[in-house]
Amino acid sequence: xxxxxxxxxxxxxxxxxxxxxxxxxxxxxxxxxxxxxxxxxxxxxxxxxxxxxxxxxxxxxxxxxxxxxxxxxxxxxxxxxxxxxxxxxxxxxxxxxxxxxxxxxxxxxxxxxxxxxxxxxxxxxxxxxxxxxxxxxxxxxxxxxxxxxxxxxxxxxxxxxxxxxxxxxxxxxxxxxxxxxxxxxxxxxxxxxxxxxxxxxxxxxxxxxxxxxxxxxxxxxxxxxxxxxxxxxxxxxxxxxxxxxxxxxxxxxxxxxxxxxxxxxxxxxxxxxxxxxxxxxx
Numbered sequence: 001x002x003x004x005x006x007x008x009x010x011x012x013x014x015x016x017x018x019x020x021x022x023x024x025x026x027x028x029x030x031x032x033x034x035x036x037x038x039x040x041x042x043x044x045x046x047x048x049x050x051x052x053x054x055x056x057x058x059x060x061x062x063x064x065x066x067x068x069x070x071x072x073x074x075x076x077x078x079x080x081x082x083x084x085x086x087x088x089x090x091x092x093x094x095x096x097x098x099x100x101x102x103x104x105x106x107x108x109x110x111x112x113x114x115x116x117x118x119x120x121x122x123x124x125x126x127x128x129x130x131x132x133x134x135x136x137x138x139x140x141x142x143x144x145x146x147x148x149x150x151x152x153x154x155x156x157x158x159x160x161x162x163x164x165x166x167x168x169x170x171x172x173x174x175x176x177x178x179x180x181x182x183x184x185x186x187x188x189x190x191x192x193x194x195x196x197x198x199x200x201x202x203x204x205x206x207x208x209x210x211x212x213x214x215x216x217x218x219x220x221x222x223x224x225x226x227x228x229x230x231x232x233x234x235x236x237x238x239x240x241x242x243x244x245x246x247x248x249x250x251x252x253x254x255x256x257x258x259x260x261x262x263x264x265x266x267x268x269x270x271x272x273x274x275x276x277x278x279x280x281x282x
Contacts, residue, residue: 012040012184017117019110020048020083021135025123025155030090032277033121033151035159040184043096045117046087049109050134052076076103076134083135106134107141114148119181119279121151126272129155139271139280143252149181149281152274160277163190164245167220168236168266170196171204174251178281179209182249185279186213192220193243197235201226233269240276252280 018033020026030046037044052072080101091097102109114120122139125132143150151160162185169175179186186192192213196206206222213220228235240248252267270278 013118021132023132027090031158168250
């Protein structure tokens, strides 16, 4: 019975969470999350947090006036109220919504609240993107500790049709997790490409994954690129754009995160510069 219930749950996302900030593109992620919530009849949860910042007085020998602390708290609370306004306006006509906020660290609050969601939507925060301010969430930190898939949304992306999807396949635990987590979206797709890239692409089992997805009713086919002419992430995003895909599914940090920081890697490149929404799982 439990296996049947689990299989049924895979056809939808009961709750979708979106992180809020006061950046110029904040409403974009909410609109995309709202469109997904409409598609899956999901509850939409908006979350935001900001740690109140007290002015620094050198070595701390001087006592801080309690009034200054209260002022810092009021300013942070006002920012959270502004974020709630952005959320409610961008959510549109969704009826089943929930707003959660706190005066605390944004990442830790998002990690905590994700227990109530199946999918977490977060705005891209690459080095060339506009700042998200003190409510900023690090997608890289989030995906490592969340235990849920994250959907990283580039600026000015307000809708996700998911008709054409590319799975960045490498035979790792993280990639298997991502395919499983993306199944509700994959089942709604018209075409799904299981793309393996690199000299060992033929040995990664892409055909097995495609066959497995077909048994779930997903129209998929395996594609092998054994001799890529570009960096992996460029080959991946270029293929996605060529096929008209508006979603990439990928495992996150198949190598150690430190290794990616030092030498670069697909996950970090996607987090920093993905041109289309990207579902990542770790």
